[in-house]
Amino acid sequence: ETGVTQTPRHLVMGMTNKKSLKCEQHLGHNAMYWYKQSAKKPLELMFVYNFKEQTENNSVPSRFSPECPNSSHLFLHLHTLQPEDSALYLCASSQDMAAISGYTFGSGTRLTVV
Amino acid sequence: AQSVTQLDSQVPVFEEAPVELRCNYSSSVSVYLFWYVQYPNQGLQLLLKYLSGSTLVESINGFEAEFNKSQTSFHLRKPSVHISDTAEYFCAVSGRRGSEKLVFGKGTKLTVNP
Numbered sequence: 338e339t340g341v342t343q344t345p346r347h348l349v350m351g352m353t354n355k356k357s358l359k360c361e362q363h364l365g366h367n368a369m370y371w372y373k374q375s376a377k378k379p380l381e382l383m384f385v386y387n388f389k390e391q392t393e394n395n396s397v398p399s400r401f402s403p404e405c406p407n408s409s410h411l412f413l414h415l416h417t418l419q420p421e422d423s424a425l426y427l428c429a430s431s432q433d434m435a436a437i438s439g440y441t442f443g444s445g446t447r448l449t450v451v
Numbered sequence: 452a453q454s455v456t457q458l459d460s461q462v463p464v465f466e467e468a469p470v471e472l473r474c475n476y477s478s479s480v481s482v483y484l485f486w487y488v489q490y491p492n493q494g495l496q497l498l499l500k501y502l503s504g505s506t507l508v509e510s511i512n513g514f515e516a517e518f519n520k521s522q523t524s525f526h527l528r529k530p531s532v533h534i535s536d537t538a539e540y541f542c543a544v545s546g547r548r549g550s551e552k553l554v555f556g557k558g559t560k561l562t563v564n565p
Contacts, residue, residue, distance in 0.1 A: 339494065379557040380541070393552075427494050436545035436553045437483055437502060442494030 340364045343428050343443035351451055352418060358446045360411040360428030366441070368434050369411040371403060372427040374445070380427075386411060387434050418450045453478040453544045455556035463562045466534055472527040472559045474516075474542030484525040485543040485553065486516055495541060501525065512536075537563045 341362045350356050360369065371383040385393035386405040400422075402414040411428055425447050429440040458473040476482060483502050487495040499510040506518040516527045525542060542556040 339496065341494070343494075380555045382552065385552065429494075434552070436485075436543075436551055437547075439485060439497045439500060440495075440553060442487075442496070444492070444494045447492075 339441050339443065341428055341430055341441050341443035343426075343446050345446060346444065347447045347449075349449045349451060350415070350418065352420075354418075355414070355416040357415065358413040358426055358428075358448075360413075360443055362409055362428075362430045362441070362443075364430060364441060366430035366432050367408050368431045369405060369408070370429040370431075370440065371411065371413055372429065374425040374427055375423075384413075385434075392434070415448075418448075420450050423448055423450045453482060453546055453551075453554045455542050455544050455554055457540075457542055457556035457559050459559050460557065461560045461562070463564060464532055465564050467531045469530050470528065470532050470536075470561065472540050472542075472561065474525045474527065474556060476523050476525065476542075476544045478523075478544060478546060481547045483545045483547060484516075484518060485545075486510075486514070486525070486527050487541040487543060487555075489539045489541065489558075491538070498527075498540070532561070532563045534563050534565060537561060 369386045373381040383397045384403045404412040425445045427445045428443045431440045432438045454477045456475045485500045486498040488498045489495045501518045509515045539558045539560045541558045543553045545551045
């Protein structure tokens with residue numbers, strides 16, 4: 338257990354469904370991140386939050402909607418996804434925006450869009 | 452901006468053989484360097500990092516990496532690998548300014564065969 342918990346671990350959803358991914362950390366970190374990991378592609382940074390404020394959105398389609406109600410929780414709301422959105426979605430946190438302390442990752446949610 | 456190149460996407464080796472996973476980076480500023488490991492069905496875990504000081508850094512499970520500024524490299528080595536080292540390894544770089552994020556390479560899948 339890394340201290341960053343992601344639920345669910347696996348999710349299968351249809352293209353018309355709405356679902357949410359949850360990430361929780363009690364490490365006292367102030368920055369949280371969503372990454373997408375697809376087969377044979379590099380890690381893609383999707384969103385960055387610092388002290389609950391979104392600081393980065395890397396041209397992510399609007400069918401992905403993040404929410405950060407507090408520094409310990411991060412959600413990724415999903416709707417009308419496409420099959421190419423199937424991937425491992427990783428949440429990470431860090432003490433602050435400086436990378437010097439490294440990132441702590443969760444185990445990810447394996448998403449399959451059918 | 453920084454970038455990372457991991458020259459090998461897959462490295463198969465036999466148990467107890469030495470291994471080197473290559474990583475080169477590009478940056479116009481001083482950097483921090485990291486290696487992360489991802490075991491099957493898990494998130495990424497920090498393996499080791501170079502921040503300053505000695506250019507040779509070690510992990511608790513026998514891996515080491517050497518920062519070579521002139522060659523802009525941070526190769527990961529282990530003199531004798533175990534089956535349990537089978538995983539994907541990611542090199543990452545960050546600039547040293549306060550809000551710099553980690554930039555990851557595409558990863559190298561290490562497979563240790565008996």
